[in-house]
Amino acid sequence: MGDHKYEKSFQLEEAIVDGVDISGEWNKMYEPRELTEYDTTYLEKVIGLDGGESMGWCYQCAACIGVCPVDNVGSYGPRKIYRKLQTGLNLFEDKDLWLCTSCNNCLRVCPKEVDMMKIMPAVREQAVLEGNVPDELQEMLQNVAEYGNPMGESARKRVRWAKDMDETFRDLTKEDDPQPVDVLWYVSDYFSYHNRGNDAARAMVRVMNKLNIDFGTLGKEEKCDGDSQRLVGEKGLFEELAEHNDSLFQKYPHKELVVSDPHAYNAFKNFYPKVTGNEYNVKHYTQFLSGKVDELKALYTGEFNKKVTFHDPCYLGRHNGEYEAPRTLINSIPGIEFVEMYRNREQGYCCGGGGGGMWLDGFTADHTTERLSENRIKEAVEVGAEVLVVCCPYEVSRFEDAVKSTNNDENIMVLDIIEIIDSCMQGKVAA
Amino acid sequence: MPDLPVMVIGGGPCGMEATRGISDLGYNVVLVDKAEFLGGNPIAGDYAALTPDMRNAEDAMNEMIEAITDNPLIEIRLNSSVVAAEGKAPDLSVTVKNGKGDEKIDVGSVIISTGFQHFDPGKETQIYGYYEYDDVITLVDVERMLKAGKFVRPSTGEKPKQVCFIQCVGSRDRQIGNQWCSKVCCGIATKEAIEIRDLVPDCKVFVFYIDMRMYGFWEDELYWKAQEEKQVNFIRGIVTEITLRGDGVVVKGEDTTMGRPMEIPMDVVILSIGMEPSKGSTEMAKLFDIPLESHGFIETIGGALNTVQTSAPGIFAAGASTGPADLEDSISMGGAAALKACAFIRKSQLQTA
Numbered sequence: 001m002g003d004h005k006y007e008k009s010f011q012l013e014e015a016i017v018d019g020v021d022i023s024g025e026w027n028k029m030y031e032p033r034e035l036t037e038y039d040t041t042y043l044e045k046v047i048g049l050d051g052g053e054s055m056g057w058c059y060q061c062a063a064c065i066g067v068c069p070v071d072n073v074g075s076y077g078p079r080k081i082y083r084k085l086q087t088g089l090n091l092f093e094d095k096d097l098w099l100c101t102s103c104n105n106c107l108r109v110c111p112k113e114v115d116m117m118k119i120m121p122a123v124r125e126q127a128v129l130e131g132n133v134p135d136e137l138q139e140m141l142q143n144v145a146e147y148g149n150p151m152g153e154s155a156r157k158r159v160r161w162a163k164d165m166d167e168t169f170r171d172l173t174k175e176d177d178p179q180p181v182d183v184l185w186y187v188s189d190y191f192s193y194h195n196r197g198n199d200a201a202r203a204m205v206r207v208m209n210k211l212n213i214d215f216g217t218l219g220k221e222e223k224c225d226g227d228s229q230r231l232v233g234e235k236g237l238f239e240e241l242a243e244h245n246d247s248l249f250q251k252y253p254h255k256e257l258v259v260s261d262p263h264a265y266n267a268f269k270n271f272y273p274k275v276t277g278n279e280y281n282v283k284h285y286t287q288f289l290s291g292k293v294d295e296l297k298a299l300y301t302g303e304f305n306k307k308v309t310f311h312d313p314c315y316l317g318r319h320n321g322e323y324e325a326p327r328t329l330i331n332s333i334p335g336i337e338f339v340e341m342y343r344n345r346e347q348g349y350c351c352g353g354g355g356g357g358m359w360l361d362g363f364t365a366d367h368t369t370e371r372l373s374e375n376r377i378k379e380a381v382e383v384g385a386e387v388l389v390v391c392c393p394y395e396v397s398r399f400e401d402a403v404k405s406t407n408n409d410e411n412i413m414v415l416d417i418i419e420i421i422d423s424c425m426q427g428k429v430a431a
Numbered sequence: 432m433p434d435l436p437v438m439v440i441g442g443g444p445c446g447m448e449a450t451r452g453i454s455d456l457g458y459n460v461v462l463v464d465k466a467e468f469l470g471g472n473p474i475a476g477d478y479a480a481l482t483p484d485m486r487n488a489e490d491a492m493n494e495m496i497e498a499i500t501d502n503p504l505i506e507i508r509l510n511s512s513v514v515a516a517e518g519k520a521p522d523l524s525v526t527v528k529n530g531k532g533d534e535k536i537d538v539g540s541v542i543i544s545t546g547f548q549h550f551d552p553g554k555e556t557q558i559y560g561y562y563e564y565d566d567v568i569t570l571v572d573v574e575r576m577l578k579a580g581k582f583v584r585p586s587t588g589e590k591p592k593q594v595c596f597i598q599c600v601g602s603r604d605r606q607i608g609n610q611w612c613s614k615v616c617c618g619i620a621t622k623e624a625i626e627i628r629d630l631v632p633d634c635k636v637f638v639f640y641i642d643m644r645m646y647g648f649w650e651d652e653l654y655w656k657a658q659e660e661k662q663v664n665f666i667r668g669i670v671t672e673i674t675l676r677g678d679g680v681v682v683k684g685e686d687t688t689m690g691r692p693m694e695i696p697m698d699v700v701i702l703s704i705g706m707e708p709s710k711g712s713t714e715m716a717k718l719f720d721i722p723l724e725s726h727g728f729i730e731t732i733g734g735a736l737n738t739v740q741t742s743a744p745g746i747f748a749a750g751a752s753t754g755p756a757d758l759e760d761s762i763s764m765g766g767a768a769a770l771k772a773c774a775f776i777r778k779s780q781l782q783t784a
Contacts, residue, residue: 036686036693040635040664047662057659059643060667060688083688086664112655 039088046091051122057112058082064106064114069350070099073375074368078106078114091123093132095367098124102231102355104318108346117231120355124233133232140359141234144241148223149189150359155220161191161198167205170216172252183208183215183288184254186245186268188261189224190393196400197393203422204260204285210299210425211292215258218248225264227315230271232356242267242275249280257282262315262392263354269320284316286391286417290325293332301427303335304420309385310338311376311399312348313392326391329417333424341379349376353394373402381411388414435539436461436506437772438525440513440715443471445750445761445768446544447495452769454504458776461536462505463527465512465711469496471546479577480626481758482618483652489578516541516718520745521779539779540745540772541719543729544765545711547751550601550609550704559600559673559702564680567673567700569600570616573623582630584698586678591698594627595637595682596620597670602705603641611726613705614755617644620703621653621663628661637664637695639684646757668693673700705755712752719746728754739768745775 011028015021047056060079068077076099081091091097100120107115127133133141143152159171172178185208191201208215226234226241245268249257257280259265268282289296310330316322323345330338343349352372357364365371377399380388388399399414423430437453439446442464453460468474470492473481478488499505508527515526521539528534549571552561561567565586576582584591598620602613617640624636638657643665645654657663668687673680679696686693708727716722716729721741724730729748733740739747749764750756756764 036691036695038635038637038664038666038693038695040662044662053659056662057655059654059658059665079688086666087686087689 037088038086040086042088042090042092043082043085046085046119046123049122049126051118054112054114055082055085055119058114059112061111063109063111067105067109067347069101069103069105069352069372069375070368072349073370073372074099076100078110078116082114092127092130095363097127098134098137098356098360098363099367100355101314101350101352101357101372103314103350105314105347105350108318121231121233121235124231124356125235126233128233134360134363136362137232137356137359141229141232141237144224144226144229144234145237148241148244149193150224150228151189151193153193155223158187158192158220158222159217161201162205165202165205167202167209169205169209170214171219172216173219173221178252180253180255181214181216182255183213184249184252184257185215185217186225186257186259186261186264187217187222188259188264188393190397191260192222194393194397196396200260200393200396200416200418203416203418206422207289207418207425211295216252216254218245218252221248225259225261225267227263227267227271228354228356228358230267231354238271239275242272246272246276246278250278255281256288258285258288259283260285260393262313262320263394266315266319284322284325284391286316286325286329287322289421290328293328296329296421297332300334300424302424303429303431304333304424305335305429305431306386307337307339307384308387308389309341309380309383310344310389311341311351311380311395312345313390313395314348314350314354316391317348318346326389326417329421330389333420335429336420339383339385341376341383341385343379349379351376351392351395351398353392353398358394358398371402371405373398374406377402377406377408377412381406381408386412387420388412389417389420390414391417434459435521435537435776437540437542437769437776438463438513438536438538439542439544440464441471441544441546441711441750441752442466442469442507442509443544443546443750443761444473444492444495444758445546445752445756445765446471446542447499448762448765449542449544449749449769449772450499450505451495452766453773454499454502456769456773457504458773459504460506461538462499462507463511463513464509467510469499469507469509472549476549476571477575477578479574480622482615482622483649485622513715513718520743521776523745539776541747542739542765542768542772543712543715543719543746543748543752544750544761544768545715545752546709546761547706547712547755548709550613550707552600552702552704554607555600555702556604556606557671559597559700560675560680561702564673564675564700566680566698567702569702569704570619570623571704573627573701577623577626577630580630582627582634590631591634593635593637593695593697594699594701595639595670595695595697596624596701596703597682598638598640598643598703599669600702600704601707609705609707609726611705611755612644614644614646614760615757616703616705618646618649618653618757620701621645621649621657623701624663625653625657625661628657628663634698635664636661637666637697639666639668639670639682641667641669666693670700706751709752715752719743721746721748724754726754728752738764739771745772745779747771
């Protein structure tokens with residue numbers, strides 16, 4: 001694993017000892033190796049942190065390494081981090097602090113329950129406080145703090161995607177006397193600001209309208225859910241965002257909260273309650289729609305005659321146990337041929353976007369052989385899929401980049417489930 | 432046929448439990464030990480606390496001694512050695528030698544519970560320098576210090592800052608001829624590591640191991656506790672050399688999970704020495720004409736289904752005289768041997784009646 005000093009030799013050109021000439025190679029000596037330091041200072045610092053305790057529990061079975069998506073393209077994983085810490089690594093200032101995508105695969109298999117989902121945010125929080133954050137990530141954090149979204153776009157532009165649509169829907173923040181709404185739809189940053197996300201957002205509106213659902217959005221008042229910011233150690237920012245979004249959830253009465261983004265789902269379901277004390281009746285959109293499969297089927301007028309595969313988002317799957325809802329939706333689509341990738345459901349491979357990875361592309365590239373998203377695209381192509389179906393807003397852009405960088409433009413395309421459902425409702429026939 | 436006693440040879444935990452069991456069943460028992468005290472290795476070795484429950488070893492042994500004291504069915508002979516045996520059980524005549532001379536005792540059955548001896552680290556092929564360096568000590572030496580309520584660097588008498596255990600010293604080694612795992616050293620080293628961390632909180636503790644063998648509940652009661660609560664550092668890779676550098680010793684080996692060499696200065700190095708058959712065990716095997724098994728311990732012939740049966744009818748062997756055994760094994764085997772010895776006498780009586 002590490003580099004070490006072996007056999008550094010030296011010799012004197014001229015040496016005479018007690019009258020005996022031992023010049024040159026006759027006096028060749030090896031330098032004694034440096035003593036190994038087992039400086040456990042930083043290990044102790046990590047396990048002393050609230051959330052860092054379980055770092056000290058690793059007994060080196062290496063179960064985590066086999067499933068660590070980052071080790072798959074480099075050398076990484078909880079076992080290795082523990083050993084490096086035990087031998088003096090300052091994790092607080094090391095690259096290893098930022099390579100974890102918090103995909104939860106290690107914890108799934110860890111017999112000792114070493115929990116990187118708690119360890120990483122705890123250690124990163126210290127690094128953030130000390131200003132030891134990769135530049136790309138720092139820029140993102142500033143954007144979120146200033147503008148409420150990682151892109152650094154104005155709040156006004158959050159609703160621009162809906163401008164050119166014939167469809168109408170409620171923007172609760174524009175209603176003078178907002179009446180309760182059945183479904184409060186949390187649109188999320190990438191659906192709002194990213195051009196491919198915009199496609200999915202518009203598809204979502206059309207589908208919801210076809211289903212005659214009374215739904216509304218938080219318009220330009222919506223802000224980033226903060227889950228990824230929490231995972232990169234910006235606890236304070238996360239709490240601010242939680243308070244902000246919670247105040248909107250309380251202000252606009254609704255029966256159900258439906259989110260586009262698994263990270264938002266994770267935040268609202270598991271972490272907002274700890275900050276706000278409120279519980280949320282939250283569903284990911286695939287969960288919401290999978291309960292209406294019969295209605296959807298009745299609305300399909302087109303077909304999608306393609307072989308597709310599905311990428312489980314870490315934050316819907318491993319973090320929250322939902323594997324069936326997206327598959328139910330995919331299998332409801334007429335003409336579709338569904339094939340699983342080798343690594344699916346609990347074993348699903350990470351796209352690399354979680355835990356801050358979304359904003360560490362350049363940084364991560366320096367320490368890995370390929371992007372996780374590239375590795376995943378190759379797998380999707382290998383199983384013969386013409387379409388990689390996703391349901392996390394981070395993923396369309398990540399995977400579309402990976403399709404290009406792996407020269408697979410001719411072989412595969414990336415679509416959100418909602419886009420396929422929408423096209424089938426518009427009578428389109430894809431062949 | 433008269434009510435002949437069972438003779439128990441060896442008054443350690445195993446022999447004491449056998450003695451108690453025999454008397455509880457209403458049979459006579461003669462307990463013989465060559466030492467001037469009962470309690471075996473836990474007392475002779477000044478053990479501080481038992482593994483894994485950390486119970487005070489002396490208290491626990493005293494409880495066992497008390498259970499077999501002042502009982503008309505029990506005769507205890509200390510400072511006594513078994514030197515000869517004639518006949519076959521249940522008609523055995525055993526000669527016991529003490530300061531006053533030899534005495535022949537008629538017994539119906541025998542339980543050999545002569546235990547183990549600690550491996551002598553001077554016999555280790557790897558050069559650990561136990562007899563050369565003051566700061567290289569054994570698990571037993573640590574027990575002695577812990578019993579006295581302290582843990583210090585022997586060369587200075589001061590509290591150490593960094594210490595390590597080296598596992599498998601004298602065990603699992605073809606060259607030495609000890610091809611067995613001694614079963615208890617991982618647990619005892621870990622127990623001592625916990626005690627050292629409690630006693631000297633500033634002292635870092637390392638355990639260098641080949642593989643940690645923490646049977647059953649020792650896993651979480653000792654191993655996990657040591658790592659998770661006491662921050663003991665377990666490092667896979669055995670130390671192969673100890674050298675003196677300046678005032679201190681340096682351990683050298685490979686950190687195998689890192690794939691790199693290591694040389695670390697230590698204030699104290701503790702050798703986790705294993706078990707060997709005791710001299711008493713090999714002597715008794717010879718005396719009662721029982722073969723030794725391939726490792727040199729007394730051979731039992733019942734495999735897993737009968738842990739105390741030897742090839743000689745009416746002669747039973749129990750505890751660490753038959754192979755590496757922890758306290759639980761020893762006590763359990765002592766009880767099993769008591770039952771079988773009494774049953775042997777009972778069956779003999781029924782046959783002659």
